Amino acid sequence: MKIIGINYLSESSVCLLENGKIKYAISQERINRKKNWYGIPYKSIERLLSDTNNNIKNIDYVVTCGLSSLTKDMPNKKEFQKKIDLVNKSILKKKIKKKQINFLKKREKHEDLVINVRTKKIINDLKKKFPNLKVYDHHISHAASAAYNSKFKSCHCLTIDGWGDHASGKILKYNNGKLDELYKTSSIDSLGYFYGSITKLLGFKPHQHEGKILGLAAYGNPKKPLKDMSKLISFDKKNMKFIGNYEKGIYQATFNNSNLKFLLKKYSKKDIAACAQFILEKVVLDCVRSISKNKINLVLAGGVFANVKLNQKINELKNIKNIFVYPNMGDGGLSVGSAMLCYNEVTKKIPQASKNYYLGPSFNNKEILKEIKKFKLKYSKPNNIEKIIAKKISEGKVIAHFNGKMEFGPRALGNRSILCAATDSNINNELNKRLGRTEFMPFAPLILKNYTKKYFKSLKDLEDYKFMTLTCKCEKIMINNSPAAVHIDNTARPQIIDEKINLRIFKILNEYKKITNIPVLINTSFNMHEEPIVCSPNDAIRGFLDGKLDYLILKDFFIKKND
Ligand SMILES: [Fe+2]
Structure with a gap:
Protein backbone atom coordinates (compact mmCIF):
# COMPACT_ATOMS: atom_id res chain seq x y z
CA MET A 1 0.00 0.00 0.00
CA LYS A 2 1.29 3.43 -0.98
CA ILE A 3 0.20 6.67 0.68
CA ILE A 4 1.32 10.22 -0.14
CA GLY A 5 1.10 12.71 2.74
CA ILE A 6 0.85 16.42 1.93
CA ASN A 7 1.33 19.47 4.14
CA TYR A 8 0.40 22.80 2.50
CA LEU A 9 1.06 24.99 5.58
CA SER A 10 4.40 26.54 6.53
CA GLU A 11 7.31 24.33 5.37
CA SER A 12 5.03 22.61 2.86
CA SER A 13 6.12 19.02 2.51
CA VAL A 14 5.29 15.63 1.03
CA CYS A 15 6.12 12.08 2.04
CA LEU A 16 5.68 8.59 0.66
CA LEU A 17 4.62 5.86 3.05
CA GLU A 18 4.97 2.42 1.50
CA ASN A 19 3.81 -0.70 3.32
CA GLY A 20 3.92 1.07 6.66
CA LYS A 21 7.33 2.69 6.22
CA ILE A 22 8.25 6.28 5.35
CA LYS A 23 10.36 5.84 2.22
CA TYR A 24 10.79 9.46 1.14
CA ALA A 25 10.05 12.95 2.50
CA ILE A 26 10.94 16.48 1.42
CA SER A 27 9.89 20.09 2.10
CA GLN A 28 9.26 22.21 -0.96
CA GLU A 29 11.52 25.04 0.35
CA ARG A 30 14.48 22.81 -0.52
CA ILE A 31 13.38 22.61 -4.16
CA ASN A 32 12.18 26.17 -4.79
CA ARG A 33 14.82 27.68 -2.43
CA LYS A 34 12.25 29.81 -0.57
CA LYS A 35 12.59 29.40 3.21
CA ASN A 36 9.41 28.16 4.96
CA TRP A 37 7.48 28.24 1.67
CA TYR A 38 3.80 27.33 2.00
CA GLY A 39 1.08 26.32 -0.48
CA ILE A 40 0.17 23.07 -2.22
CA PRO A 41 3.59 21.49 -2.90
CA TYR A 42 2.93 20.29 -6.47
CA LYS A 43 6.65 20.44 -7.35
CA SER A 44 7.49 18.20 -4.39
CA ILE A 45 4.79 15.69 -5.38
CA GLU A 46 6.32 15.50 -8.88
CA ARG A 47 9.77 15.14 -7.38
CA LEU A 48 8.63 12.42 -4.99
CA LEU A 49 7.01 10.44 -7.81
CA SER A 50 10.08 10.67 -10.04
CA ASP A 51 12.66 10.02 -7.27
CA THR A 52 10.75 6.92 -6.10
CA ASN A 53 9.85 5.66 -9.61
CA ASN A 54 6.14 5.98 -8.96
CA ASN A 55 3.16 7.19 -10.91
CA ILE A 56 0.20 8.86 -9.21
CA LYS A 57 -1.93 5.95 -10.51
CA ASN A 58 0.03 3.56 -8.24
CA ILE A 59 -0.77 5.60 -5.14
CA ASP A 60 -3.62 4.22 -3.02
CA TYR A 61 -4.32 7.28 -0.87
CA VAL A 62 -3.39 10.95 -0.80
CA VAL A 63 -3.80 12.53 2.64
CA THR A 64 -3.53 15.93 4.29
CA CYS A 65 -4.64 18.00 7.33
CA GLY A 66 -7.37 20.61 7.69
CA LEU A 67 -10.33 18.61 8.97
CA SER A 68 -12.05 21.63 10.53
CA SER A 69 -12.66 23.14 7.07
CA LEU A 70 -14.97 20.23 6.27
CA THR A 71 -17.37 21.04 9.11
CA LYS A 72 -19.42 24.20 9.14
CA ASP A 73 -19.33 25.02 12.83
CA MET A 74 -16.86 27.32 14.57
CA PRO A 75 -16.16 25.33 17.76
CA ASN A 76 -14.29 28.28 19.22
CA LYS A 77 -17.28 30.60 19.10
CA LYS A 78 -18.06 30.01 22.77
CA GLU A 79 -14.39 30.45 23.71
CA PHE A 80 -14.30 33.84 21.98
CA GLN A 81 -17.44 34.96 23.81
CA LYS A 82 -16.10 33.73 27.18
CA LYS A 83 -12.92 35.74 26.68
CA ILE A 84 -14.88 38.85 25.70
CA ASP A 85 -17.04 38.49 28.85
CA LEU A 86 -13.91 38.11 31.00
CA VAL A 87 -12.38 41.27 29.52
CA ASN A 88 -15.67 43.15 30.01
CA LYS A 89 -15.83 42.15 33.68
CA SER A 90 -12.15 42.98 34.32
CA ILE A 91 -10.75 46.07 36.01
CA LEU A 92 -8.89 47.12 32.85
CA LYS A 93 -9.14 50.72 31.63
CA LYS A 94 -11.87 51.31 29.07
CA LYS A 95 -9.41 51.92 26.24
CA ILE A 96 -7.52 48.67 26.86
CA LYS A 97 -10.77 46.70 27.24
CA LYS A 98 -11.88 47.98 23.84
CA LYS A 99 -8.53 47.07 22.27
CA GLN A 100 -8.62 43.49 23.62
CA ILE A 101 -12.26 42.96 22.57
CA ASN A 102 -11.62 44.37 19.10
CA PHE A 103 -8.69 42.00 18.74
CA LEU A 104 -10.81 38.98 19.70
CA LYS A 105 -13.58 39.96 17.28
CA LYS A 106 -11.11 40.46 14.44
CA ARG A 107 -9.36 37.21 15.29
CA GLU A 108 -12.65 35.29 15.14
CA LYS A 109 -13.33 36.67 11.65
CA HIS A 110 -9.79 35.85 10.57
CA GLU A 111 -10.09 32.26 11.82
CA ASP A 112 -13.40 31.86 10.01
CA LEU A 113 -11.83 33.18 6.79
CA VAL A 114 -8.73 30.98 7.03
CA ILE A 115 -10.59 27.77 7.85
CA ASN A 116 -13.87 28.15 5.99
CA VAL A 117 -12.60 29.95 2.88
CA ARG A 118 -8.83 29.52 2.37
CA THR A 119 -8.37 26.01 3.76
CA LYS A 120 -11.63 24.86 2.20
CA LYS A 121 -10.36 26.02 -1.21
CA ILE A 122 -7.05 24.20 -0.77
CA ILE A 123 -8.82 20.98 0.23
CA ASN A 124 -11.18 21.34 -2.75
CA ASP A 125 -8.26 21.93 -5.12
CA LEU A 126 -6.53 18.84 -3.74
CA LYS A 127 -9.73 16.78 -4.06
CA LYS A 128 -10.06 17.74 -7.72
CA LYS A 129 -6.53 16.50 -8.36
CA PHE A 130 -6.68 13.51 -5.99
CA PRO A 131 -10.25 12.20 -5.68
CA ASN A 149 7.96 7.29 15.22
CA GLY A 177 -1.53 2.26 17.40
CA LYS A 178 -4.59 4.08 18.73
CA LEU A 179 -4.70 7.79 19.56
CA ASP A 180 -7.32 9.23 21.92
CA GLU A 181 -7.73 12.96 22.42
CA LEU A 182 -7.97 13.92 26.11
CA TYR A 183 -7.70 17.73 26.22
CA LYS A 184 -7.52 20.65 23.83
CA THR A 185 -6.31 24.26 24.05
CA SER A 186 -8.04 26.65 21.67
CA SER A 187 -6.26 28.76 19.06
CA ILE A 188 -6.71 32.00 21.02
CA ASP A 189 -4.70 30.66 23.98
CA SER A 190 -1.59 29.98 21.97
CA LEU A 191 1.89 29.45 23.39
CA GLY A 192 3.28 29.47 19.85
CA TYR A 193 1.93 32.98 19.30
CA PHE A 194 3.22 34.03 22.74
CA TYR A 195 6.83 33.06 21.93
CA GLY A 196 6.51 34.30 18.33
CA SER A 197 5.24 37.70 19.48
CA ILE A 198 8.37 38.09 21.65
CA THR A 199 10.49 37.09 18.65
CA LYS A 200 8.82 39.87 16.63
CA LEU A 201 9.08 42.38 19.50
CA LEU A 202 12.85 41.83 19.71
CA GLY A 203 13.28 42.57 16.01
CA PHE A 204 13.39 39.07 14.57
CA LYS A 205 11.19 37.12 12.19
CA PRO A 206 8.46 35.19 14.01
CA HIS A 207 7.94 31.57 12.92
CA GLN A 208 11.59 31.47 11.88
CA HIS A 209 13.95 33.08 14.38
CA GLU A 210 12.61 31.66 17.67
CA GLY A 211 15.97 29.87 18.13
CA LYS A 212 17.66 33.27 18.40
CA ILE A 213 15.40 34.19 21.34
CA LEU A 214 16.29 30.90 23.02
CA GLY A 215 20.00 31.61 22.52
CA LEU A 216 19.69 35.20 23.78
CA ALA A 217 17.67 34.06 26.81
CA ALA A 218 20.71 32.46 28.46
CA TYR A 219 22.37 35.91 28.74
CA GLY A 220 19.44 37.66 30.46
CA ASN A 221 17.75 37.83 33.85
CA PRO A 222 14.19 36.47 33.69
CA LYS A 223 13.21 38.00 37.03
CA LYS A 224 13.32 41.64 36.00
CA PRO A 225 10.36 41.65 33.53
CA LEU A 226 8.50 38.80 35.27
CA LYS A 227 5.89 40.92 37.05
CA ASP A 228 4.75 42.38 33.71
CA MET A 229 5.25 39.34 31.49
CA SER A 230 3.65 36.77 33.80
CA LYS A 231 0.33 38.43 32.97
CA LEU A 232 0.53 36.97 29.48
CA ILE A 233 -0.14 33.22 29.57
CA SER A 234 -0.58 30.43 32.13
CA PHE A 235 -1.70 26.82 32.54
CA ASP A 236 -5.19 25.98 33.85
CA LYS A 237 -4.81 22.72 35.80
CA LYS A 238 -8.53 22.20 36.26
CA ASN A 239 -9.34 22.26 32.55
CA MET A 240 -5.90 21.02 31.43
CA LYS A 241 -5.30 23.81 28.93
CA PHE A 242 -3.20 26.90 28.35
CA ILE A 243 -4.86 30.26 29.02
CA GLY A 244 -4.06 33.53 27.27
CA ASN A 245 -4.92 36.10 29.94
CA TYR A 246 -6.67 38.73 27.79
CA GLU A 247 -8.34 40.20 30.89
CA LYS A 248 -4.92 41.16 32.28
CA GLY A 249 -4.49 43.53 29.35
CA ILE A 250 -1.49 42.44 27.27
CA TYR A 251 -1.87 38.93 25.81
CA GLN A 252 -3.02 38.56 22.21
CA ALA A 253 -2.80 35.46 20.02
CA THR A 254 -0.84 37.19 17.25
CA PHE A 255 2.79 37.72 16.31
CA ASN A 256 2.11 41.43 15.93
CA ASN A 257 1.11 42.32 19.50
CA SER A 258 1.42 46.09 19.99
CA ASN A 259 0.53 45.67 23.71
CA LEU A 260 4.08 44.39 24.27
CA LYS A 261 5.93 47.51 23.10
CA PHE A 262 6.18 48.99 26.61
CA LEU A 263 8.46 46.10 27.58
CA LEU A 264 11.20 47.44 25.30
CA LYS A 265 11.17 50.78 27.17
CA LYS A 266 11.48 49.12 30.58
CA TYR A 267 13.76 46.12 30.02
CA SER A 268 16.73 44.96 27.96
CA LYS A 269 16.17 42.59 25.02
CA LYS A 270 18.11 39.80 26.73
CA ASP A 271 15.98 40.09 29.91
CA ILE A 272 12.77 39.98 27.84
CA ALA A 273 14.07 36.89 25.98
CA ALA A 274 15.08 35.23 29.27
CA CYS A 275 11.65 35.92 30.75
CA ALA A 276 9.81 34.61 27.67
CA GLN A 277 11.81 31.38 27.88
CA PHE A 278 11.18 31.18 31.65
CA ILE A 279 7.42 31.58 31.17
CA LEU A 280 7.30 29.08 28.29
CA GLU A 281 9.12 26.52 30.41
CA LYS A 282 7.00 27.19 33.51
CA VAL A 283 3.68 26.93 31.66
CA VAL A 284 4.62 23.78 29.72
CA LEU A 285 6.20 22.08 32.75
CA ASP A 286 3.06 22.84 34.81
CA CYS A 287 1.11 21.09 32.07
CA VAL A 288 3.41 18.05 31.83
CA ARG A 289 3.42 17.62 35.65
CA SER A 290 -0.38 17.65 35.59
CA ILE A 291 -0.73 14.98 32.89
CA SER A 292 0.15 12.21 35.32
CA LYS A 293 1.56 11.77 38.81
CA ASN A 294 2.94 8.39 37.75
CA LYS A 295 6.00 8.10 35.55
CA ILE A 296 5.05 8.31 31.89
CA ASN A 297 6.62 8.25 28.45
CA LEU A 298 5.79 11.43 26.58
CA VAL A 299 6.06 12.25 22.87
CA LEU A 300 6.11 15.82 21.59
CA ALA A 301 5.38 17.58 18.29
CA GLY A 302 4.31 21.01 17.08
CA GLY A 303 6.55 24.01 16.37
CA VAL A 304 7.00 24.94 20.06
CA PHE A 305 9.09 21.79 20.54
CA ALA A 306 11.79 23.18 18.27
CA ASN A 307 12.78 24.73 21.62
CA VAL A 308 15.60 22.38 22.62
CA LYS A 309 15.95 23.78 26.14
CA LEU A 310 12.25 23.34 26.88
CA ASN A 311 12.61 19.73 25.75
CA GLN A 312 15.56 19.23 28.13
CA LYS A 313 13.53 20.60 31.04
CA ILE A 314 10.60 18.27 30.23
CA ASN A 315 12.97 15.30 30.05
CA GLU A 316 14.33 16.17 33.51
CA LEU A 317 10.89 16.15 35.20
CA LYS A 318 10.31 13.52 37.90
CA ASN A 319 7.17 12.12 36.29
CA ILE A 320 8.90 11.57 32.93
CA LYS A 321 10.46 8.20 32.07
CA ASN A 322 11.48 9.16 28.56
CA ILE A 323 10.52 11.63 25.87
CA PHE A 324 10.63 11.57 22.10
CA SER A 338 -1.36 12.20 8.45
CA ALA A 339 0.10 9.47 6.18
CA MET A 340 0.71 7.29 9.26
CA LEU A 341 -2.83 7.93 10.54
CA CYS A 342 -4.23 6.82 7.18
CA TYR A 343 -2.12 3.64 7.13
CA ASN A 344 -3.35 2.71 10.61
CA GLU A 345 -6.96 3.51 9.77
CA VAL A 346 -6.99 1.48 6.56
CA THR A 347 -4.84 -1.53 7.53
CA LYS A 348 -5.35 -1.53 11.34
CA LYS A 349 -1.57 -2.08 11.54
CA ILE A 350 0.96 0.15 13.31
CA PRO A 351 3.26 2.03 10.90
CA GLN A 352 7.02 1.54 11.36
CA ALA A 353 9.08 4.15 13.21
CA SER A 354 11.73 5.84 11.04
CA LYS A 355 15.24 4.82 12.14
CA ASN A 356 16.77 7.92 10.60
CA TYR A 357 15.66 11.11 8.88
CA TYR A 358 17.79 10.90 5.72
CA LEU A 359 14.59 10.72 3.66
CA GLY A 360 15.18 13.19 0.84
CA PRO A 361 16.87 13.11 -2.58
CA SER A 362 20.40 11.80 -3.15
CA PHE A 363 22.73 12.27 -6.11
CA ASN A 364 25.23 9.90 -7.75
CA ASN A 365 28.82 10.71 -8.72
CA LYS A 366 27.88 11.14 -12.39
CA GLU A 367 25.28 13.81 -11.56
CA ILE A 368 27.70 15.52 -9.19
CA LEU A 369 30.60 15.51 -11.68
CA LYS A 370 28.38 17.16 -14.28
CA GLU A 371 27.78 20.11 -11.89
CA ILE A 372 31.46 20.34 -10.88
CA LYS A 373 32.42 20.60 -14.57
CA LYS A 374 29.70 23.19 -15.21
CA PHE A 375 31.29 25.46 -12.60
CA LYS A 376 34.83 24.60 -13.87
CA LEU A 377 35.98 23.67 -10.36
CA LYS A 378 39.26 21.90 -9.54
CA TYR A 379 38.56 18.59 -7.86
CA SER A 380 40.06 15.29 -6.76
CA LYS A 381 38.51 11.96 -5.83
CA PRO A 382 40.72 10.61 -3.02
CA ASN A 383 40.32 7.07 -1.66
CA ASN A 384 40.68 8.11 1.97
CA ILE A 385 38.38 11.12 1.92
CA GLU A 386 37.39 10.82 5.65
CA LYS A 387 41.06 10.96 6.68
CA ILE A 388 41.69 14.05 4.54
CA ILE A 389 38.55 15.80 5.88
CA ALA A 390 39.61 15.04 9.49
CA LYS A 391 43.13 16.36 8.85
CA LYS A 392 41.86 19.61 7.31
CA ILE A 393 39.45 20.12 10.22
CA SER A 394 42.26 19.51 12.72
CA GLU A 395 44.18 22.30 10.95
CA GLY A 396 41.29 24.69 11.62
CA LYS A 397 39.63 24.50 8.21
CA VAL A 398 35.87 24.73 7.64
CA ILE A 399 34.37 21.96 5.48
CA ALA A 400 31.06 22.04 3.60
CA HIS A 401 29.92 18.42 3.57
CA PHE A 402 27.34 17.01 1.10
CA ASN A 403 26.73 13.26 1.01
CA GLY A 404 23.87 10.77 0.63
CA LYS A 405 20.18 11.51 1.16
CA MET A 406 19.09 14.96 2.32
CA GLU A 407 17.67 15.28 5.83
CA PHE A 408 13.91 15.75 6.42
CA GLY A 409 13.30 18.43 9.05
CA PRO A 410 14.89 21.67 10.18
CA ARG A 411 18.25 20.24 11.27
CA ALA A 412 21.14 19.11 9.10
CA LEU A 413 22.32 15.78 10.50
CA GLY A 414 25.63 15.41 8.68
CA ASN A 415 24.58 14.94 5.04
CA ARG A 416 24.08 18.66 4.29
CA SER A 417 26.32 20.04 7.05
CA ILE A 418 29.21 22.39 7.68
CA LEU A 419 31.85 20.70 9.82
CA CYS A 420 34.67 22.23 11.85
CA ALA A 421 36.61 21.84 15.10
CA ALA A 422 34.94 22.70 18.42
CA THR A 423 38.21 23.43 20.23
CA ASP A 424 38.20 27.24 19.90
CA SER A 425 35.13 29.17 21.03
CA ASN A 426 36.07 32.06 18.70
CA ILE A 427 34.95 29.84 15.82
CA ASN A 428 31.32 30.74 16.70
CA ASN A 429 31.82 34.41 15.83
CA GLU A 430 34.02 33.62 12.87
CA LEU A 431 31.62 31.06 11.42
CA ASN A 432 28.59 33.33 11.98
CA LYS A 433 30.47 36.04 10.06
CA ARG A 434 31.46 33.66 7.25
CA LEU A 435 27.91 32.34 6.91
CA GLY A 436 26.23 35.73 7.35
CA ARG A 437 24.28 34.58 10.44
CA THR A 438 23.42 36.17 13.76
CA GLU A 439 23.16 33.38 16.29
CA PHE A 440 23.29 33.60 20.07
CA MET A 441 23.48 29.85 20.49
CA PRO A 442 26.76 28.07 19.87
CA PHE A 443 26.84 25.44 17.14
CA ALA A 444 25.85 21.88 18.02
CA PRO A 445 28.36 19.04 18.55
CA LEU A 446 28.56 15.70 16.77
CA ILE A 447 29.95 13.05 19.10
CA LEU A 448 31.01 9.41 18.73
CA LYS A 449 28.54 7.20 20.60
CA ASN A 450 31.26 5.42 22.64
CA TYR A 451 32.34 8.67 24.29
CA THR A 452 28.90 10.08 25.00
CA LYS A 453 28.63 8.94 28.61
CA LYS A 454 32.00 10.56 29.39
CA TYR A 455 31.04 13.90 27.84
CA PHE A 456 27.35 13.98 28.83
CA LYS A 457 26.78 11.88 31.95
CA SER A 458 23.17 12.92 32.51
CA LEU A 459 21.72 11.32 29.36
CA LYS A 460 18.85 8.93 30.12
CA ASP A 461 18.76 7.19 26.77
CA LEU A 462 21.31 7.75 24.00
CA GLU A 463 18.63 7.09 21.36
CA ASP A 464 16.96 10.40 22.31
CA TYR A 465 19.99 12.39 21.17
CA LYS A 466 20.34 11.22 17.57
CA PHE A 467 18.41 14.03 15.94
CA MET A 468 19.43 17.24 17.81
CA THR A 469 16.04 17.74 19.43
CA LEU A 470 17.17 18.47 23.00
CA THR A 471 19.99 19.95 25.02
CA CYS A 472 21.74 18.39 28.02
CA LYS A 473 24.34 19.22 30.65
CA CYS A 474 28.02 19.01 29.64
CA GLU A 475 30.76 17.39 31.73
CA LYS A 476 34.06 19.22 32.37
CA ILE A 477 35.88 17.29 29.63
CA MET A 478 33.34 18.62 27.07
CA ILE A 479 33.58 22.19 28.40
CA ASN A 480 37.39 22.05 28.35
CA ASN A 481 38.12 20.47 25.00
CA SER A 482 35.10 21.46 22.90
CA PRO A 483 34.13 24.91 24.28
CA ALA A 484 32.80 26.13 20.92
CA ALA A 485 29.85 23.73 21.21
CA VAL A 486 28.97 24.61 24.83
CA HIS A 487 26.40 27.28 25.65
CA ILE A 488 26.90 29.89 28.39
CA ASP A 489 24.78 27.72 30.75
CA ASN A 490 27.09 24.71 30.16
CA THR A 491 24.62 22.80 28.01
CA ALA A 492 24.97 21.51 24.46
CA ARG A 493 22.72 19.93 21.84
CA PRO A 494 24.60 16.75 20.95
CA GLN A 495 24.04 14.56 17.93
CA ILE A 496 25.21 11.04 18.77
CA ILE A 497 26.87 9.22 15.90
CA ASP A 498 27.46 5.52 15.36
CA GLU A 499 28.27 3.59 12.21
CA LYS A 500 24.65 2.59 11.65
CA ILE A 501 23.19 6.08 11.65
CA ASN A 502 25.81 7.81 9.45
CA LEU A 503 28.88 5.83 8.34
CA ARG A 504 30.65 8.75 6.64
CA ILE A 505 30.38 11.04 9.68
CA PHE A 506 31.33 8.12 11.96
CA LYS A 507 34.53 7.60 9.95
CA ILE A 508 35.37 11.34 9.93
CA LEU A 509 34.91 11.53 13.72
CA ASN A 510 37.11 8.44 14.20
CA GLU A 511 39.89 9.87 12.05
CA TYR A 512 39.61 13.22 13.85
CA LYS A 513 39.81 11.44 17.23
CA LYS A 514 43.01 9.66 16.09
CA ILE A 515 44.65 13.03 15.31
CA THR A 516 43.37 15.16 18.23
CA ASN A 517 42.12 12.66 20.84
CA ILE A 518 38.76 14.53 20.73
CA PRO A 519 35.60 12.67 19.57
CA VAL A 520 33.61 15.88 19.00
CA LEU A 521 33.09 18.13 15.96
CA ILE A 522 30.82 21.05 15.21
CA ASN A 523 27.89 20.42 12.87
CA THR A 524 25.84 23.30 11.53
CA SER A 525 23.45 23.30 8.61
CA PHE A 526 24.90 23.91 5.13
CA ASN A 527 23.04 26.99 3.99
CA MET A 528 23.88 30.61 3.36
CA HIS A 529 22.25 33.60 5.07
CA GLU A 530 18.51 32.98 5.34
CA GLU A 531 18.37 30.36 2.56
CA PRO A 532 17.00 26.86 3.09
CA ILE A 533 19.53 24.04 3.61
CA VAL A 534 21.16 23.01 0.31
CA CYS A 535 19.48 20.16 -1.55
CA SER A 536 21.27 19.55 -4.87
CA PRO A 537 24.98 19.62 -5.88
CA ASN A 538 24.17 22.87 -7.71
CA ASP A 539 22.87 24.49 -4.47
CA ALA A 540 25.94 23.20 -2.63
CA ILE A 541 28.41 24.62 -5.16
CA ARG A 542 26.64 28.00 -5.22
CA GLY A 543 26.64 28.08 -1.41
CA PHE A 544 30.30 27.15 -1.31
CA LEU A 545 31.31 29.83 -3.83
CA ASP A 546 29.15 32.44 -2.06
CA GLY A 547 30.40 31.73 1.43
CA LYS A 548 33.82 31.78 2.93
CA LEU A 549 34.19 28.05 3.41
CA ASP A 550 37.55 26.34 2.88
CA TYR A 551 36.62 23.07 1.17
CA LEU A 552 33.58 21.44 -0.36
CA ILE A 553 32.97 17.70 -0.23
CA LEU A 554 30.42 16.45 -2.75
CA LYS A 555 30.01 12.74 -1.97
CA ASP A 556 33.39 11.31 -3.12
CA PHE A 557 34.78 14.55 -4.58
CA PHE A 558 37.10 16.94 -2.74
CA ILE A 559 36.88 20.50 -4.02
CA LYS A 560 39.07 23.55 -3.34
CA LYS A 561 38.19 27.07 -4.39
CA ASN A 562 39.86 28.08 -7.65
CA ASP A 563 42.66 30.63 -7.06
FE1 LIG B 1 1.14 22.88 13.70
Missing part, protein backbone atom coordinates in the same frame (compact mmCIF):
# COMPACT_ATOMS: atom_id res chain seq x y z
CA ASN A 132 -9.13 9.63 -3.06
CA LEU A 133 -8.01 12.42 -0.68
CA LYS A 134 -8.36 11.79 3.07
CA VAL A 135 -8.26 14.69 5.53
CA TYR A 136 -7.09 14.51 9.16
CA ASP A 137 -6.96 16.86 12.15
CA HIS A 138 -3.88 19.10 12.46
CA HIS A 139 -2.90 18.34 16.06
CA ILE A 140 -3.78 14.64 15.85
CA SER A 141 -1.42 14.46 12.85
CA HIS A 142 1.31 16.17 14.93
CA ALA A 143 0.70 13.62 17.70
CA ALA A 144 0.75 10.72 15.20
CA SER A 145 4.14 11.80 13.79
CA ALA A 146 5.61 11.67 17.32
CA ALA A 147 3.83 8.58 18.66
CA TYR A 148 4.30 6.29 15.64
CA SER A 150 8.80 6.77 18.90
CA LYS A 151 9.84 3.45 20.40
CA PHE A 152 6.86 3.45 22.80
CA LYS A 153 3.94 1.03 22.61
CA SER A 154 2.01 3.26 24.96
CA CYS A 155 2.63 6.91 25.88
CA HIS A 156 1.08 10.34 26.25
CA CYS A 157 1.34 12.91 23.44
CA LEU A 158 1.59 16.66 23.86
CA THR A 159 1.28 18.93 20.82
CA ILE A 160 1.81 22.69 20.99
CA ASP A 161 2.10 25.18 18.14
CA GLY A 162 0.78 28.55 16.95
CA TRP A 163 -2.50 27.36 15.55
CA GLY A 164 -3.99 24.54 13.47
CA ASP A 165 -7.61 23.35 13.04
CA HIS A 166 -9.03 25.58 15.85
CA ALA A 167 -6.44 24.40 18.39
CA SER A 168 -3.00 25.45 19.57
CA GLY A 169 -2.37 22.35 21.66
CA LYS A 170 -3.67 18.89 22.49
CA ILE A 171 -2.99 16.16 25.02
CA LEU A 172 -3.60 12.62 23.78
CA LYS A 173 -3.10 9.06 24.96
CA TYR A 174 -1.44 6.61 22.57
CA ASN A 175 -1.86 2.89 23.00
CA ASN A 176 -0.91 0.17 20.50
CA VAL A 325 10.46 14.73 20.02
CA TYR A 326 9.54 14.19 16.37
CA PRO A 327 12.59 15.60 14.53
CA ASN A 328 10.43 17.50 12.00
CA MET A 329 8.33 18.89 14.85
CA GLY A 330 6.82 21.86 12.96
CA ASP A 331 4.11 21.73 10.32
CA GLY A 332 6.66 20.18 7.91
CA GLY A 333 6.11 16.92 9.82
CA LEU A 334 2.31 16.92 9.30
CA SER A 335 2.63 15.10 5.96
CA VAL A 336 4.20 12.16 7.80
CA GLY A 337 1.70 12.25 10.70
